[in-house]
Amino acid sequence: MSASIHPSAIIEEGAVIGAGCEIGPFCVIGPEVVLGQNVVLKSHVVITGNTHIGDDSVVFSFSVIGEIPQDLKFGGEKTSLRIGARNRIREHVTINTGTAGGGGVTRIGDDCLLMAGCHIAHDAHLGNRVIIVNSTAIAGHCIIEDDVIVGGLCGVHQFVRIGRGAIIGALTMVTNDVIPHALVQAPRGKLDGLNLVGLKRRGVDRSDITALRAAFQMLKDGEGTFLERAERLKHESESTYVQEMVEFILGHSDRSFLTPS
CATH class of the missing domain: 2.160.10.10 (Hexapeptide repeat proteins)
Incomplete structure (x- = not known):
């Protein structure tokens, strides 16, 4: 009412x-x-x-x-x-x-x-x-x-x-x-x-941003396939943001991925 x-x-x-x-x-x-x-x-x-x-x-x-x-x-x-x-x-x-x-x-x-x-x-x-x-x-x-x-x-x-x-x-x-x-x-x-x-707007810690930049560079220039690079990141980075990215890449995909050029 x-x-x-x-x-x-x-x-x-x-x-x-x-x-x-x-x-x-x-x-x-x-x-x-x-x-x-x-x-x-x-x-x-x-x-x-x-x-x-x-x-x-x-x-x-x-x-x-x-x-x-x-x-x-x-x-x-x-x-x-x-x-x-x-x-x-x-x-x-x-x-x-x-x-x-x-x-x-x-x-x-x-x-x-x-x-x-x-x-x-x-x-x-x-x-x-x-x-x-x-x-x-x-x-x-x-x-x-x-x-x-x-x-x-x-x-x-x-x-x-x-x-x-x-x-x-x-x-x-x-x-x-x-x-x-x-x-x-x-x-x-x-x-x-x-x-x-x-x-930066969401207040992500500088150390996590640095880790993400390093992870992106590895995905771009590292050896092996895109998935192989992500698998290595899984064991090389302790950043929760990087691990989130890795889990996303290693999860199920129907469309594959945009990869760094």
């Missing part, structure tokens, strides 16, 4: 609206939608499907959240979308539910900023504090870890993983996995160094 709902909004029977929510003019909310406390829908927002949105999130006008996947294999099976707390979803953003073949769930963590016109496809998983800049498309099954920034007008290929703390420059097409804390730029996505600015 504490929610504020504009009389022109349509809320279908079965929807759950949390305390303190603000539902603006001409919004449409489907029967399986659950909104946490203090969620704000500005106006002309469509929330549909089995979609949950966490507390204190704001969705701006003309966004469509929870529609079915853009996947020709989709046959109407029950899938879902889970969005965490304190997210900012700007104008014209589209986010789809999952597919049965991809795990059935699209997930977005907490404190993300999805800027105007970006698209998050089926079965993608975004971590916490992720920023997706205007008109960028995240394809199906992608994994975007915590604290990643993807610049404007980028495209991320399906099944790509982007490691924690990486930054992708604007106008970049990413077709392979990106190691944690990396800097990627150029039209076809080149691994061009480390996201040193991001590391």
Whole structure:
């Protein structure tokens, strides 16, 4: 009863609206939608499907959240979308539910900023504090870890993983996995160094930054294959940041990796 709902909004029977929510003019909310406390829908927002949105999130006008996947294999099976707390979803953003073949769930963590016109496809998983800049498309099954920034007008290929703390420059097409804390730029996505600015802003200790720079240099110039170099790093560095990078590289990959040029 504490929610504020504009009389022109349509809320279908079965929807759950949390305390303190603000539902603006001409919004449409489907029967399986659950909104946490203090969620704000500005106006002309469509929330549909089995979609949950966490507390204190704001969705701006003309966004469509929870529609079915853009996947020709989709046959109407029950899938879902889970969005965490304190997210900012700007104008014209589209986010789809999952597919049965991809795990059935699209997930977005907490404190993300999805800027105007970006698209998050089926079965993608975004971590916490992720920023997706205007008109960028995240394809199906992608994994975007915590604290990643993807610049404007980028495209991320399906099944790509982007490691924690990486930054992708604007106008970049990413077709392979990106190691944690990396800097990627150029039209076809080149691994061009480390996201040193991001590391410093997050207060990472200088010794860890030095260790990461040394690790990157070994990955770039060391002997053997990229995976063999990563395996050596596993035994040569005690930095938790380097070990995180090594675990990412030695983990499962559907797209191989962007490697230092």
